[in-house]
Amino acid sequence: MRYWWVNQKQTYRHEVPGGYMWSPKRKANGHSNAFYDFMREVAPSDVVFSYADGLVKAIGIAASHAYEAPKPLAFGLSGAYWDKIGWRVDVRFVELRGPVKPADHMALLAPELPKRYAPLQSNGHGLQSVYLTSVSDRFAVTLVDIIGREARNIVQASRVADAVQPSIAVGLLEWEEHELQVVTQDSTVPETTRKAIVMARRGQGLFKQNVRKLEHACRVTRVDRIEHLRASHCKPWRDSTNDERLDGENGLLLTPSIDHLFDRGFISFQNDGRVLVSPVAHGESLRRMGIDPDVAINVGSFSEGQRKFLDFHRESVFLETKFKLER
Template sequence: MNFFLVFQNKSYKEERNGRYLWAPQKNNTGQTYHHWTDMKMIKKEDIIFNSYNGKLVSVLVAKENCKEHERPTGLDELDLWEKEGWLVNVDYNDLEEPITYKDYMEDILKLQNEKYAPFNRLGRGNTGYLFRVSKELANFFFEIIEKTNSVLRERFQFENSIPEEIITQIESDLHSATTLDETEKETIIKSRIGHSAFKKSLLAVEKKCKVCGITDERFLIASHIKPWSKSSNHERLDVNNGLLLCPNHDALFDKSYISFDETGKVMVKESLDDTTKILFNINETMRIVMNERQQQYMKWHRDNFLNS
């Protein structure tokens, strides 16, 4: 499976209505560009992140391999390109809450490839249509989507479920792997589209929010103690680098408004006023139980909490 990002600012409405992507083969002087020719790389079930007006607004799934196709009639009125081109029919899965790239640009620039990447060093979208997305950056996008777009997450879980035996193998890797080859990495990444193996493994240990005890799995988030973008491959898969949290406590923990000391006692930022604490159900008497490995990861989070 490959991942891409498409900038559809000029043709979004037409392509969204027609449920396709299309790029010309050449311009009117006979020139072509990688951000057009890369359309030929798209295969059935590949994932394309859809950018419009500076935001990730949809996740597209290729319904078939890319094929040669004349410019669709829906694009004729734009009169922007030559007639011959490449077309991919796709399913558009719209996000409930579009993601603004600039809010995450520091991590995006670290995780994208150096060549044919969607964003330049200044954090602006590169001029062009289709760009390649690294597996690490795709994972990061899915991590954000998982936290903010529950309906889309459920849709992907249905459409992209993977065999139970693969999930079982992934769970074994989460507990015991020290190194991962490229095939294992790709399997892990694919699993994050729907079946969250990391969350599944955490649920095997404890089926409730670590802080407040909520047990409804629909509202439990698999939160990394040491963030995904700053972890090694092993740390990203280590079940000890995770806590199951409800949305309120995940938001506080993710943004370092709370952390936990060596005994598991909650640490709360002074900037949180009493009303916010009440509404988010957090108070200084709360305490969690951690094993030795979790305590090591929590030290990283605590240091960041104290220094931020």
């Protein structure tokens, strides 16, 4: 379990009642942002302190890993900004009956602030540039002690076995359903092509045939019976153009369990074939699926086209921040 601090001045009234955090992937100028990228390493049962208007106003328990999702409309309205894709984490927030003003307690909190990516200034005022950042166990314990029993009860719930069941990635499902409707209703695309694009979403049909021209077995398990293999998109179906959805170089043949790990960003691949394992992946589950996180694995080289699509996967799907977090 880890502890996180989210600054929600502008988004508190949407995200806390709505049960999520959402951030862009990058700044408006296209540059990377550590406080968005940290979303990748939140895991179920992590504790999230919500700060808004100078107060810690809510505490949440993460209910999902990060996943790609459109920017939500204001809470209470349907739909989303389908062209603005960012990171979403589902969080079960509890609003505090007794919010706490950190600025009144900096004698205790300031010594525990991280040296990098701190959520507050030394005087206790918030930092507008911060969205999400990690805080240490010592900082979290100090803050919980300041808030009192209400906070201890919420945090304790995260430590109970199975207290938080990972939620279904609602924003992701809505986005894929939206994209599916766009395809099925596009009369400019021939019907046979539309059907192929729809089947490609499940790794079957023409897309699988195209992938088989390059791939002959699961890259990880080496299973080569085609009935046990799925064509998995490197650049996800939801992110791709119709041409990319059928492009064989945008695919790998994987067994269902490896496909799941790859699709949700728990693993990825370097261009030279090295397997990358997310720090939030469950090690024992990976071992049972055929990947030992403690053993270096190389699955062989990729084509130039595959490398291009794998670049996207590492950048936009793989669950590992590019920035060094304090542990």
